[in-house]
Amino acid sequence: MSNIYNILWVDDEHNDEALLPFIVQAESQGIIIDGYKSFKEGFTVLESNLNKYDVILLDALFYEDETSETPNPAGLGSAIQKINELRSRKSFPFFVLSGQTHFTDVTNPILEAFKIRCYNKKNPDDVKELLLNIKIEADNQIVTQIRHENQLLFNVLKEYPDEVRDTFITILRNQKEGNNQFDDQLYFTQLRIILEHLFRKANSIGLLHDACVQQGNNQVNLTESSLFLSGFDTKHFNVNCTMTHFPKLIAENVKNIIHTTGAASHTSNVDVTQNIDIQAYRTEITSPYLLYSLAFQLMDVLIWFDGYSKTNSDIATNRSYWKNFNKDQYGNKIEVETIINIAGNGWGTVAINKGTKNISIHKDAITQNNLGIGDQIEFVVKDNSTAQNITKI
Template sequence: MANNKYNILWIDDEWDKMTTFQRECEELYGLYLEPYRTRKAGMEALERNIDHWDAVLLDAKMFDENDNETASLTGLGKAKQRLDELSIRRAIPYFISTGQPDLISDKNFKDLFGDYYIKGNDDVKLVDDMLKAIENSDSQQVKTIYKDVFEGMDKMGVRSYVEPILMDILLPLHYPAKEPNFKPAYHYNQLRQLLEYLFRACNKVGLVPDQCMTDGRVNLNQCSLYLAGKDAEKSGVRYGEKGERIVPEYVESIIRSILEFGNIHSHTVELEEDDLQKIEGIFRTAQSRFIIFGLTLQLCETIIWFSEYIPKHDDKEVNLLLCYELQREESKKSEEDGATKYLNREFVPVKDEDDIWHCEECYVKISSWESGKMVLTEISHNIDKRTNAKYPFFARFKKIYK
């Protein structure tokens, strides 16, 4: 069984007569042939998702637009021409096979279409050449270099969304001569979009609560604050007790940098001309490409971190237990008014049946009290989960002796 999986677009009007070949390609070599009977249907599928395909296999004589036609070289000619045109956008290796004896000795055919393979006779060579071409292609090379990153995307279920964004930047990083029109300034916002998919993966398992979403849209800033254990004030939540966090500080720093560099239209990469000019105004120098490449490589590290953390912390109910609601302004005012009656008053603290020390509604953090009184010098909202149900306030105090 092959370890790899390559997607091959296959145009052949008689593909259903070669199911053994199709099965062997899949099971032995990891070449998944997706068949189409006509040139039109196959090429439309290619252009709908050009990044999905690793290679194209073409029958020499094929139907062009529908299967009521006579199979001919017309469809092959059109398919080859379009593949050559698309190579500016993405060069996909393609191969031609034929079972037509009249073409084997036709010199004109080879002059027009190049090398070809004879069905049945050249199957082993065809498969070998396809594997070599795919594995040596620019895209496959990048996917090999960043194998752990792409595997991490698979773990989180975000690869189909994130892969095109990363490839748009990693290909120019590794093959700059083939991407002469690469404009770094246009891609900072794509990194923000990539963060959005990571935060959605966190939301699925409760590492980011629904409060950090607005009408189904991710609030990037609020999510980043929550993951860092800071008050997400607009969302009204914080992760854990003060000082607790989900992401380590270096991941927080990477996230903040991406949010700051791509601060226009955080939910779309379809920027208006005015926005593009603003971004280009910030990054006029040629060195700006090093900034986008540097952030992208750091984001790759972040993807790996999330891909390792999420599967180990995927219990949504448990995760959401650590989501604390912040006090809204109106409730804050109400509680502040209620707290004032305790401020600067003298108390003898009392221990209740649960061994919790308190002064009426105020929890005081002591382990014992022998004598004397305390003056409550500062009152705040009690965030201690063990005690706040009974005592809504937390009091700091000064001990006095009388």
């Protein structure tokens, strides 16, 4: 998988057909150029999405803002100043590319002051060298390294809000740099929010029941969602799915993330400081490795879901697996199953939980209800493996 580099390009002529060969040449090397005509337009986008871009490419002359009547050096000066101001948030390598002879052939005061070379966009050797240097400088950036080292994840995250990508970049950056100072409250919350995004995606294609994401001001109930996708009965919504979507390991990872981060219900009302398990853990261990392990588990969940959702995207088919069930006045689930066997001693058998658990029917109930193999019955199972309160359907 080739590395991809995202470049913010400020050039008032970035849409000019004459520059199309340059753009194509860059893309052939994995350099994706996002062009803007003015300093204000380009850097507004940059500041709203710092982790998207690896390098900044500047023309020597471009508009400072939408009110500028002609391209001028003021835009370049403003851009360089802003790049320096942004260093506390993210350091960007930047390059200047121009076709203006008074920048390429003559010493320019602005470029000279900052010791910046101006590449000549009309010189093929300069362009070739520029693209090479862009990749070299980008490869030295830790955020770029993280994206390239985790391409499977970041390709998937293109389908999620930018803040999801930024959460993983922050965690992976701290892990890469050996920074052990983490705020569990903040990052555990972010992991829960990422799960919420995944569950909303699952609901949008019918994999997850509406009840799990449309209760209480459209909040996502993480526990109920996890149960539903794992093939189990929800505890409160009386719905389940006849198709088990989560493989066992994915189901266990999701369950572990939800339990460990303290998200017994909704993402918005959980205080990890009230999680007794976490507080007890922290009295013995204060390392960041618990957070790292949860983040890596979640990475696998996201990558798995991306592939699964693409091959199971038929909404009508997915929704056809949704089932409702009822409970009796004591909260016991009312099962509806077919008798699969009657033994020689008169005892019958039905299977629940998608055929994974056999339930016995007392021989007296068989006789009293005149039951036989193939009959469908309603019943409940309380504290043992015997069907009770049987009604023949």
